[in-house]
Amino acid sequence: MKKIIVIGGGNAALCAAITAAQHGAKVIILESAPKELRGGNSQHTRNMRTYHPKPTKTLVENYPFEEYYEDLLKVTKGETNEELATLAIKSSVDLYYWMESLGINFQPSLKGTLSLSRTNAFFLGGGKTLVNREYQIAEDLGVEVLYEHEVLNIKLSNNEVSYLEVKLPNSNIEIFKADVYIAASGGFESNREWLKEAWGEHAKNFLIRGTKFNQGKVLKSLLEQGVQKVGKEEQGHAVAVDGRAPLYDGGIVTRLDCVPFGIVLNEEGKRFYNEGEDFWPKRYAIWGRLVASQPNQVGHVIIDSKSFDLFMPSVFEPTKADTLEELAQKLGLPIEQVIKTIDEFNGAVVDGEFDLTKLDNCKTEGLDINKTHWARRIDTPPYYGYTLRPGVTFTYLGVKIDKNARVYMEDGKPMTNLFATGEMVAGNILSQGYLAGIGMTIGGVFGRIAGEGAANV
Amino acid sequence: MFNKEDNLLRLKDASRAMEICNACRYCETLCPVFPQITQFRTFDEATLNYLSNLCHNCKGCYHSCQYAPPHEFNLNIPKTFSELRVDSYIKYAFPNILGKLFAKNGTVVSIIIALCIALLFIAGSYFNSADSLFTAYDGKGSFFKVIPYEVMTLVSALIFLHVIIAFIVGFRRFWTENGDKMSELTDLSLWKYAMGAVATLKHLDGGDNGHGCNHMDDRFTHSRKWYHHAVMYGFILTLISTTLAAIYHHFLGLQAPYDFDSLVVITGALGGILMVIGCVGLTYIKIKADPIPISQKLLGMDYSFIAILALVNITGLLLLVFRDGIYMPSLLCIHLGFVLAFFLIMPYSKFVHLLYRLGALLKYAKYVKNN
Ligand SMILES: Cc1cc2nc3c(=O)[nH]c(=O)nc-3n(C[C@H](O)[C@H](O)[C@H](O)COP(=O)(O)OP(=O)(O)OC[C@H]3O[C@@H](n4cnc5c(N)ncnc54)[C@H](O)[C@@H]3O)c2cc1C
Ligand code: HEM
Ligand code: SF4
Ligand code: SF4
Numbered sequence: 001m002k003k004i005i006v007i008g009g010g011n012a013a014l015c016a017a018i019t020a021a022q023h024g025a026k027v028i029i030l031e032s033a034p035k036e037l038r039g040g041n042s043q044h045t046r047n048m049r050t051y052h053p054k055p056t057k058t059l060v061e062n063y064p065f066e067e068y069y070e071d072l073l074k075v076t077k078g079e080t081n082e083e084l085a086t087l088a089i090k091s092s093v094d095l096y097y098w099m100e101s102l103g104i105n106f107q108p109s110l111k112g113t114l115s116l117s118r119t120n121a122f123f124l125g126g127g128k129t130l131v132n133r134e135y136q137i138a139e140d141l142g143v144e145v146l147y148e149h150e151v152l153n154i155k156l157s158n159n160e161v162s163y164l165e166v167k168l169p170n171s172n173i174e175i176f177k178a179d180v181y182i183a184a185s186g187g188f189e190s191n192r193e194w195l196k197e198a199w200g201e202h203a204k205n206f207l208i209r210g211t212k213f214n215q216g217k218v219l220k221s222l223l224e225q226g227v228q229k230v231g232k233e234e235q236g237h238a239v240a241v242d243g244r245a246p247l248y249d250g251g252i253v254t255r256l257d258c259v260p261f262g263i264v265l266n267e268e269g270k271r272f273y274n275e276g277e278d279f280w281p282k283r284y285a286i287w288g289r290l291v292a293s294q295p296n297q298v299g300h301v302i303i304d305s306k307s308f309d310l311f312m313p314s315v316f317e318p319t320k321a322d323t324l325e326e327l328a329q330k331l332g333l334p335i336e337q338v339i340k341t342i343d344e345f346n347g348a349v350v351d352g353e354f355d356l357t358k359l360d361n362c363k364t365e366g367l368d369i370n371k372t373h374w375a376r377r378i379d380t381p382p383y384y385g386y387t388l389r390p391g392v393t394f395t396y397l398g399v400k401i402d403k404n405a406r407v408y409m410e411d412g413k414p415m416t417n418l419f420a421t422g423e424m425v426a427g428n429i430l431s432q433g434y435l436a437g438i439g440m441t442i443g444g445v446f447g448r449i450a451g452e453g454a455a456n457v
Numbered sequence: 458m459f460n461k462e463d464n465l466l467r468l469k470d471a472s473r474a475m476e477i478c479n480a481c482r483y484c485e486t487l488c489p490v491f492p493q494i495t496q497f498r499t500f501d502e503a504t505l506n507y508l509s510n511l512c513h514n515c516k517g518c519y520h521s522c523q524y525a526p527p528h529e530f531n532l533n534i535p536k537t538f539s540e541l542r543v544d545s546y547i548k549y550a551f552p553n554i555l556g557k558l559f560a561k562n563g564t565v566v567s568i569i570i571a572l573c574i575a576l577l578f579i580a581g582s583y584f585n586s587a588d589s590l591f592t593a594y595d596g597k598g599s600f601f602k603v604i605p606y607e608v609m610t611l612v613s614a615l616i617f618l619h620v621i622i623a624f625i626v627g628f629r630r631f632w633t634e635n636g637d638k639m640s641e642l643t644d645l646s647l648w649k650y651a652m653g654a655v656a657t658l659k660h661l662d663g664g665d666n667g668h669g670c671n672h673m674d675d676r677f678t679h680s681r682k683w684y685h686h687a688v689m690y691g692f693i694l695t696l697i698s699t700t701l702a703a704i705y706h707h708f709l710g711l712q713a714p715y716d717f718d719s720l721v722v723i724t725g726a727l728g729g730i731l732m733v734i735g736c737v738g739l740t741y742i743k744i745k746a747d748p749i750p751i752s753q754k755l756l757g758m759d760y761s762f763i764a765i766l767a768l769v770n771i772t773g774l775l776l777l778v779f780r781d782g783i784y785m786p787s788l789l790c791i792h793l794g795f796v797l798a799f800f801l802i803m804p805y806s807k808f809v810h811l812l813y814r815l816g817a818l819l820k821y822a823k824y825v826k827n828n
Contacts, residue, residue, distance in 0.1 A: 036527055044523050046483055103677075105666040107486040111495050124664055125521030126483030132520060132675040246530075251523050253480040313498050315477050 001026045004454050005164065005178040007151045007218055009033060010040030011127070012422025012443030013184035014134035015095075018102070019451025020182070021141035029143060030166060030176070032150035032185075033213045038131065040186050041210035041394060041423070041439075044251040045127035046110070047120035048444065049437030050092045056121070058106040059096075063119050065089055071119075075433030085429045087403050088438075091445040096121055098448070104133050112312075120437040127440075151176075151185065151218050156225045159415045180454040183407070183420040184447065187395035188216025189236065190248065195392070198233040205297035207241055207391045212248040219399065219424055227415075228400035228408045231427025235396040237434045238288030243298060243387030244316045255284065256386055257311040260374050262303030263345055264388065266294040269328070269337030271345070276363070276373035285434070292390040299388035300331050302342070304380045310356060318384040327383045346377040394439070398427035405450035417457060419450035464544045471509065471537050472500040477530060478518075486664040487517040489821045496824065503635035506548070509541040510631070510810075511817040513660045515670030515681075519750040526749065535750040543755060546809050551626035558805040563757030566765055569802055574794030580608055581790055593783040597712035603786040604793065616800045623804035624812055631816050642819065650822035651815060658682050660818075673746045681742055687735030688766065694728025695770075714780050726777060729770040736767035762807035769795045 002025045006017045009031030017027045031038055051068045052059050068089045072080060100106070105124035109117035116122075123130040135145065148169040155162050164176040188194045190212045195203040223229050245254035259275050260283075266272050273290050277283060291299040302324075321327035328338035345364060352361035354376060364370045398420075400408040405419045422443035429442060475494050478484065485491045490512050497504060516535045524530035543559055550556030558565050584605045594602055601609070632639065641647070654660060661682040663670050668677040701721045705711040715721040740763055743756070772792035779788055803809075 103668065105664070105668060107664060107666075110482045110485050111492070112482070123483075124666060125487055125517065126481075126523065128483075128523050129521040129675075136676055246528075249523070249528060251481070252483070253477050253524075255480075309498070312480060313476055315480050 002180065002455060002457070003178040004028070004180045004182065005030060005176060006182045006184060007154075007164070008040065008183070008185035008422065009038045009145070009147075010184065010186060010422060010443065011042035011045075011131060011134065011440055012424075012447045013182070014131065014138055015444045015447030016182045016184055016419070016421055016451040016454070017138050017143050018134065018141060019448045020455045021138065021143050021451075023452055023455035025180075025455040027138075027141075027143040028176075028178070029138070029145045030149040030151055030164070031145065031147050032167075032215075033147065033211065035147045037211070037213070038135070038147065039128060039211075040214060042443070043126075043128040043131050044210050044249070045123070045130075045440055046252065047116065047122040047437045048092070048096070048440035049119055049435060050096045050121045050441065051089050052093050052096070056096065056106075057100075058108050059118065059121055061118050068092075068119075072429070072435055072438070075435045076429075076431050077433065079431040081428050083403055084401070088429060088442050088445045091448075092441045095441065095444045095448065099130075099444070102133070102137050104130055116436065150213075153221045154181070154183070154218055154225075154418075156222075156227075156415075159409050159413045161415070161418050180417045180419070180457050182450045182454055183218050183222070183399070183418065183424055184422040184443070184450075185218045186211075186214035186216075186423045187236075187397065187426075188214065188219055189392045189395045190214045191216050194220070195395075198395075198397075199236075199292075202292060202297050205389065206238070206292070207243075207245050207250060207254075207389050208248045209239075209241065209245075209250050209254070209391045209393050210248070214394075214423070216395075219397070222399055222407070226410050228410045228412075229427075230398050230400045230425075231396040231431060233395075233397050235427070235432050237285065237393035237396075238292065238390050239284045239393065240287035240291050240299070240388045241391030242314060242316055243389040245389070245391065250391065253315045254391060256301065256314055256388060258301050258303055258307070258314070258386055259283070259287065259388075261307035261310055262301050262378065263342070263371065264299045264301050265333065265338060265341060266299060267296050267333065269334045269341055271341060271367075271369050272299075274369055274371055276371040276375055278359070278373075287388065288390045288392075291388050297390055300333060301386040301388060302327065302338075302378060303384050303386075304378045305382055305384075306376060306380050308384060314386060318386050320382050320384055322381045322383075324378075324383055327385050331385045331387070342378055345371075345375075346379060349375050349377050393434075394423055394426075396427040396430055396432070398424045401425050401428060401446065403449075404453050405446045406453065419454050421446035421450045464541075467537060467541050467544060468502055468505055471505045471534075471541055474532050474534050474537060475500045475505070475508070477524060477532060478534075481523075483523075484518045484521055487521065488513060488515060488660050488664070491518075493821060493824055505541060506545040506631070507635055507817055507820055509538040510545060510813040511821055512538040512542075513658070513670075513814075514539060515661050515663065515672070516747075516750045517663055517671050517677075520671040520675040533750055536752045539752040539755055542810070542813070543758070545631070545813065549627040549630040549809075549813070550805060551623045551630075555805050558802070559758065563761045566761040566798070566802060566806070570765065570768075570795060570798040573798040573801065574791055577604065577790040577794050577797070578787075580604060581786065584608065591783055592786065593781065594785060597714075599780075599785070600713050600789055603789050609793070612797065613800075616797060620800055620803050624809075627804065627809065628812050628816055631813050632820075635820075637820065637823075641823070646826060647819045647822040650825060651818035654818050654822075655815060658685060661685075672742050680738065684735045684738030684742070687731045687738065689735075691728040691731030691733075691735060691770070692766075694724045694731065695773075696728075698722075698725030698728060722777065726774065729774045729777075732770045733767055733774070736763045736770075739763055758807055765795065765799050765802075765806075769799050 004020050004025045004027045006013045006029045021027045106121050107124040150167040151164050153165040161181045166176050190208050241254040242256050319330050328335045348364035348367045354362050359373045362375045363372050364375050407415045407418045407420045426442050518534050522532050524532040547556040547559050581604050661670050669679040672681040776788045776792045
């Protein structure tokens with residue numbers, strides 16, 4: 001019986017392990033997290049972008065291939081691997097039905113995400129329920145799951161994997177060998193040292209939205225031994241999140257939707273970008289970068305009581321004060337500068353008709369940085385302050401694969417016994433930008449291909 | 458254990474949990490709690506009492522939750538809600554002073570049972586002669602030779618009246634707490650929804666996909682629902698049996714015990730067997746289940762409720778089997794002792810979950826109707 005080791009324990013790894021076991025292989029999963037924290041970033045996801053020619057149980061209308069592909073080209077500015085992108089999109093519908101046949105449940109799009117009800121299949125209970133079910137299926141098929149087994153190195157000779165160095169729960173290091181290997185251990189977004197190297201010193205203040213276990217050790221080991229890389233180190237997905245979010249695993253709820261209703265100040269008490277440029281869902285990703293380039297990588301949203309009820313409640317309580325001076329002091333900002341900035345802002349507001357549902361005509365005039373929509377004077381106490389920090393979702397740097405999910409060396413030769421999937425290969429398709437829900441599609445599609453390929457090597 | 462301070466902490470914890478869920482919403486179709494909370498931004502006590510009683514304790518949202526322990530947010534909604542439910546039972550209990558019994562349930566139950574049985578023995582021997590307790594009787598009316606008909610009827614009627622009053626007052630307190638009016642209960646469409654949800658326990662189905670709930674671990678199963686059906690429908694059958702017996706006695710002039718092929722015995726025996734099966738199943742699930750989403754504090758109350766239900770039925774079935782022998786009098790005393798104990802503590806035992814869950818489902822029916 002063919003022995004296969006799958007490295008990683010998220011959606012990509014599990015799709016690969018399940019498929020390989022269905023094809024008769026003996027499969028072992030090495031997951032660096034303990035059981036309670038298994039599932040990587042996949043356990044934080046909510047949906048999967050799915051091409052479908054006709055409605056499914058939960059997806060409405062249809063989402064044609066051409067439209068999906070166009071959507072991808074838009075976000076990547078045309079830079080994608082056409083062959084792999086086409087394959088991923090076309091197979092996404094089979095992935096959906098395959099999951100359904102395994103007893104993975106979907107639900108209609110969540111309240112407030114109506115815009116995705118046609119394009120994205122939502123997992124019932126979210127990614128954790130998905131991953132739980134995938135572990136059950138894998139275990140039922142006889143897959144052996146070893147938790148707290150971290151792969152430190154993947155030793156190559158020529159274009160073949162010879163063995164793995166694995167850190168065991170007791171911290172000893174042991175060699176693991178198999179006939180074929182599948183790498184699905186995510187990106188390097190949780191590795192702060194690497195992030196600093198790639199994104200600059202200020203990455204020390206970034207919050208990581210997902211798991212702390214995606215340290216990129218397998219990725220680094222592969223790239224150091226001459227595996228061909230795709231994507232750029234500095235490319236990744238980051239958004240602005242609540243500054244009080246946990247260092248890791250803050251997940252979806254740490255987003256803050258209040259920016260368009262107030263002004264955002266940096267540590268010096270100054271505004272630095274147009275808060276009302278566009279609707280927040282279209283802007284929250286750029287605010288990750290914006291905040292990242294401010295002193296100490298932090299921003300402070302200030303709103304007054306007129307706006308308090310207009311956005312989704314935040315998980316953490318805002319700082320609250322009856323005067324702006326008090327608020328500035330509580331937030332640790334230079335009081336004089338804050339008052340000056342707000343006075344200038346208030347003085348520049350042109351009255352209009354405030355309307356949340358459209359790009360309205362409430363704006364400022366004459367400032368260096370104007371606020372172009374939803375601008376209202378900040379003058380009605382109590383005042384509220386929220387802190388913003390950059391929150392990293394994931395990185396794009398990865399390894400080059402072909403349509404069989406086989407990994408390639410820099411010299412252009414395919415590896416004989418190594419496949420890869422998931423976040424580690426997303427860079428093949430996503431050179432830049434992000435299309436909501438495509439991460440799970442890529443992992444699942446190439447996971448199944450890798451699993452089948454590995455079983456048939 | 459269930460004092461005001463703990464209650465405040467729990468309310469705070471539950472409201473924090475609901476705010477996190479409201480920002481997340483991944484569990485939206487797992488159960489009615491999640492669509493319902495999207496109507497709120499903040500969560501006051503009345504709302505949380507309603508939500509915790511709407512919760513069917515299926516544990517789906519624990520196993521689905523990316524913020525469950527060991528995450529630092531430490532969300533454990535099934536556990537928090539279980540405890541909050543008991544806080545609310547205490548609050549609604551009538552008379553209020555007896556609400557405290559909830560907290561001490563395990564011990565109180567056994568004491569009351571013991572007292573009841575003893576009382577029955579004494580009553581039995583007092584009204585008849587002492588040796589009537591170990592005599593084989595046969596023929597119609599034999600039960601009443603042990604305990605006189607008047608005593609049986611008077612005691613039952615008093616207890617029954619007390620239960621009804623306590624239930625009406627408790628229900629009213631629950632229903633009006635968040636501002637709903639009693640007059641709204643005349644809307645039959647609410648009852649249609651709620652009774653449908655009760656009859657099928659559809660909110661233990663784990664959403665539209667109907668794969669069930671996470672009673673033991675992260676696997677979806679229907680087992681708890683089916684065991685509960687056995688208990689609930691078994692209970693209804695025994696109620697039918699008792700009602701039929703009353704009709705036979707008062708209107709047809711027929712005296713207990715009834716023949717084995719009479720409707721009274723068939724419904725009673727079937728109901729009893731179903732309830733025993735259900736109780737065993739529910740206990741098995743409780744023992745095997747992942748302990749983290751379960752409130753350990755409440756296990757005593759849960760087990761004692763299941764135990765007394767089981768004992769009422771086991772003693773009833775034993776009585777049926779041995780009713781023609783010399784053990785009948787003592788078995789009858791014991792059985793009636795358990796029945797009386799069960800009804801006596803009914804308004805202060807987990808039995809009230811039925812009352813407030815029904816109320817919560819009626820409230821939820823209002824939400825469904827308006828959306
Ligand atoms: C908050 C958040 C929300 C998201 N929402 C969505 C969404 O709705 N839809 C979507 O498509 N995408 C979403 N994404 C992106 C998505 O999570 C990823 O694209 C996807 O999970 C990648 O799957 P994966 O299996 O490759 O990686 P992961 O799920 O991250 O799995 C990697 C696994 O490898 C393990 N591992 C790491 N290093 C080692 C090692 N050295 N040895 C052994 N094991 C190791 C980790 O413990 C982990 O189990 C979201 C990401 C975040 C952070
Ligand atoms: C309105 C009708 C009813 C509803 C909606 C209902 C619902 C529920 C639910 C959701 C549970 C599981 C959650 C929990 O542990 O609290 C439960 C538990 C239970 N119910 Fe009911 N129930 C109803 C009526 C009854 C009746 C009539 C009986 C029998 C007398 C009964 C007996 C039980 C028992 C024994 C448990 C305990 C299970 C345990 O602790 O594991 N229920 N009920
Ligand atoms: S229980 Fe957890 S996963 Fe479910 S909605 Fe609440 S926060 Fe989200
Ligand atoms: S335990 Fe089940 S019924 Fe209760 S809130 Fe969670 S999902 Fe809903």
